[in-house]
Amino acid sequence: MKTRVKICGITRKQDVIAAANAGADALGFVFYEPSPRYVAPDAARELVDAVPPFVMATGLFVNPESSYVQEVLSRVPLGLLQFHGDESPEFCNSFGVRWIKAVRVRETDDIEHAFERYRNASGLLVDAWDPQKYGGTGQSFNWSLIPSRRPLPLILAGGLASDNVSRAVAQVRPWAVDVSGGVESSKGIKDDEKITDFINEVHRVDETD
């Protein structure tokens, strides 16, 4: 099976092009101001306009006001929402746009509960747990905590890079992987070569199936 790849935290048009040319299936734009990868809606609109067809533009939020999500959606043509905070399923469902929910993992139960609670999501993203941060920490977690029964497509994130993603994909067999820090030269600035290496590593494991 082909493992999908999302490159998150894009802040520059040249990184949109580089990621799409390297074969990314989805690109992420961070609408969370404390993040070094934050993009304001008008800047995001220009970036999303450069996204080619069949590549999914995804908007990442952390505990946003409903009005903020609506404002972003009115300006930026996003195909998918990604919620990384403590949003309720009702909140996530309220925008008429498909969404995925991120869960920070300390134990298997965190994932089992999230599958149950967010059953209307289009997918569940599993990320490393951090007491202070909602994501984008560059930390990985113990992948053996991930259950094999998955009622929703599972997206693996957290500290992935070209030197560990093949092991991650071989072990977890996720629907998709999501990476931010592992393909950057500095926060918010993507590195073409790292993106290409990352995606090639994912496809290499897929081909050994």
Ligand SMILES: O=C(O)c1ccccc1N[C@@H]1O[C@H](COP(=O)(O)O)[C@@H](O)[C@H]1O
């Ligand atoms: O990228 C951020 O700054 C960010 C901020 C708040 C929540 C999530 C964030 N990013 C997402 O976190 C995971 C893991 O990122 P990394 O590869 O470990 O850097 C990923 O889904 C990012 O999109």
